[in-house]
Amino acid sequence: MSAPKIIVHADADLLARAVAARLITRIVDVQAERGEASIVLTGGTVGIALLAEVAASPARDAVDWAKVDVWWGDERFVPEGDADRNALQAREALLDAVPLDPARVHPMPASDGPDGDDVEAAAVRHAAELRAAAKPEDPVEAPSFDVLMLGVGPDAHIASLFPGLPGVLEDKRTVIGVHDSPKPPPTRVSLTVPVIQAAREVWVVAAGEGKAEAIRLGLATGTSPSEAPVSTARGRTETLYLLDRAAASRLPG
Numbered sequence: 001m002s003a004p005k006i007i008v009h010a011d012a013d014l015l016a017r018a019v020a021a022r023l024i025t026r027i028v029d030v031q032a033e034r035g036e037a038s039i040v041l042t043g044g045t046v047g048i049a050l051l052a053e054v055a056a057s058p059a060r061d062a063v064d065w066a067k068v069d070v071w072w073g074d075e076r077f078v079p080e081g082d083a084d085r086n087a088l089q090a091r092e093a094l095l096d097a098v099p100l101d102p103a104r105v106h107p108m109p110a111s112d113g114p115d116g117d118d119v120e121a122a123a124v125r126h127a128a129e130l131r132a133a134a135k136p137e138d139p140v141e142a143p144s145f146d147v148l149m150l151g152v153g154p155d156a157h158i159a160s161l162f163p164g165l166p167g168v169l170e171d172k173r174t175v176i177g178v179h180d181s182p183k184p185p186p187t188r189v190s191l192t193v194p195v196i197q198a199a200r201e202v203w204v205v206a207a208g209e210g211k212a213e214a215i216r217l218g219l220a221t222g223t224s225p226s227e228a229p230v231s232t233a234r235g236r237t238e239t240l241y242l243l244d245r246a247a248a249s250r251l252p253g
């Protein structure tokens, strides 16, 4: 696991623009090496704002979008067309504006999908999709994502792994159904820590004073995952904490 690097931008708008530029560059670099790239999107305010900044960037056409695999870190388990879906928000912000291959876009299941409202079956279905996309050398039964982005909640959750819930301790499954989420909606689907930590690069993206304590916990030594799931956000070759000044206002000394 790589030690976190902290990069601070002046405010939330600049953060979104800078992460968008970084994402475009990273995809271009990975595609120059291997032809294709895989990214994991996050919902949340900055997570969606940065996608809109990618869409607005003149550099976006440097990416071969048809060779980008798009996945999500978590999803609200609501119907396909629900405005709360991270996937729907991402489509509106970016995905509909670039020439992706639909077969390479992998939203997590919705509650009106083939498994109906059975979130456990939906998680198993998505785990099978990840397994099918994994290569023999991948350390878990999921792709080793090139860039996995995570927002963080004021309670220090990442994806839909919340403090005090068992999901953050899951060490076998790659995808779980989440029940009783403290943040609505209560039922969700989430990647687990082993998949997150198998990613080549993990980027934690956070803005605002309300995230400062969560960021402190995420970087402090000795934080327990159950207390602050964000402390598990580490990539294999790179871990970036991409922050605005307010979110960086309580960094551990």
Ligand SMILES: O=C(O)[C@H](O)[C@@H](O)[C@H](O)[C@H](O)COP(=O)(O)O
Pocket (backbone or CB within 6 Å): 042, 043, 044, 045, 046, 047, 074, 075, 076, 086, 150, 151, 152, 153, 154, 157, 158, 159, 160, 183
């Ligand atoms: O499913 C969700 O509720 C969101 O995806 C959530 O995990 C989000 O990423 C963080 O809470 C940060 O969100 P904000 O940037 O809006 O605070």
